[in-house]
Amino acid sequence: MSEQPRSIHFSLPAWLDDYLGQPAPFATVEERMAFVIGAARRNVEKGTGGPFGAGVFEVESGRLMALGVNLVTSVGLSMLHAEMVAISLAQRRLGVYDLGAPGLPALELVSSAEPCAMCCGAIPWSGVGRLVYAAREADVRGIGFDEGDKAPDWRQSLGRRGIEVIPEVMRTEATDVLAAYAAVGGGIYNASPAPR
Amino acid sequence: MSEQPRSIHFSLPAWLDDYLGQPAPFATVEERMAFVIGAARRNVEKGTGGPFGAGVFEVESGRLMALGVNLVTSVGLSMLHAEMVAISLAQRRLGVYDLGAPGLPALELVSSAEPCAMCCGAIPWSGVGRLVYAAREADVRGIGFDEGDKAPDWRQSLGRRGIEVIPEVMRTEATDVLAAYAAVGGGIYNASPAPR
Secondary structure, three states, rough: OOOOOOOOEEEEOOOOHHHHEEEEEOOHHHHHHHHHHHHHEEEEEHHOOOOOOOEEEEEEEOEEEEEEEOOOHHOOOOOOHHHHHHHHHHHHHHHOOOOOOOOOOEEEEEEEOOOOOOHHHHHHHHHOOOOEEOOOOOHHHHHOOOOOEOOOOOHHHHHOOOOEEEEOOOHHOOOOOHHHHEEEEEEEOOOOOOOO | OOOOOOOEEOOOOOHHHHHHHOOOOOOOOHHHHHHHHHHHHEEEEOOOOOOOOEEEOOOOOOOOEEEEEEOOHHHHHOOOOHHHHHHHHHHHHHHOOOOOOOOOOOOOEEEEEEOOOHHHHHHHOOOEEEEEEEEHHHHHOOOOOOOOOOOOHHHHHHOOOOOOOOOOOOHHHHHHHHHHHHHHHOOOOOOOOOOO
16 A cells, blocks of 8 residues: 555646637626536546536626536546536636635636535635526436535525525536436446435 | 636645654544644644644554645645545545445544534545544634534434444544634634624
8 A cells, every 4th residue: 555645636637628718708607507517518428527517707707717527536536526626726726715805806606516515515615706506406316426415504504605596507408418427327426325 | 817727736734744654553533533633733833724634544443544634725725624635635545536435444534623514515425434523513613714504414414324423532632723723813714704
């Protein structure tokens, strides 16, 4: 067994470079979501992770700060959900651990699916001021993922922290990607046995 | 503004190399917790992050798989709580995204504090079979951190997934480290405004 590693490194898949060359900014939340869902779909097609994409955008201008896709299986780290990747890349780009820091424009997290318990818990720490999502948790559970248990009033919980939630933007398009992943037998990377 | 970065890299602080040279294995949960709390204390003294440490250990042998400390402020990524760092380093060491994968010994997460909503949500994805923690959430909130809202029955939620929880091992020693952090004016890195 090797010694404990002292560092972690992970990268976006190479195909994402081309995808990031698309026109920008994205004026509407639907345009932003379509871009994020397109990344999720390519992630499935390229076999580089789960059927999820997320981006951090400037709320007003629609400028993309960072794009993430799920990298759990390709990088081998369970925390690398699309939301965590996008948030971390945006924080790296801006040089802050708080995306709500003074002087920054309002930023939002646009995710192709309702965040799991981990990602929902990550949102207040991240500093984003808004969450926009597409597929429902039930849609994600429907293909076999155990999303964990959030607070029952999680939307209000974010709201109390000044974070707006816009649910189910382009849900159908996002669930199509979930279905495509299930159809190709994409890995369901639950670790613990899901409760019965 | 720079282009979106394509990768993330982070490392444990250099002082941790010496600390990792301590005798091992750790026979009891108390020895494991003392080691983890010692790392949290040094993290405060060295100014490399919040007052939190966590380790992944083999449950039976007490062998350390990975040690993490909170790196939010020093690395500049909000997701780098001690638990996330320890889990990721253990996954990297073992080459798996699931620490409960067949063929691995049972592994546990030992944390100097009750996990926040993010880290609690990360635990089922990680594959650890047991959580041991020291300080209560109320202790952490007491020095100003907004831990987010977990499911009210979060311990049962982990239990339903086959994850045992052993609470409040060496709580006093862990809260001493929280107090030391508060006393030196350590940064409270909440992003969103905490609810009133």
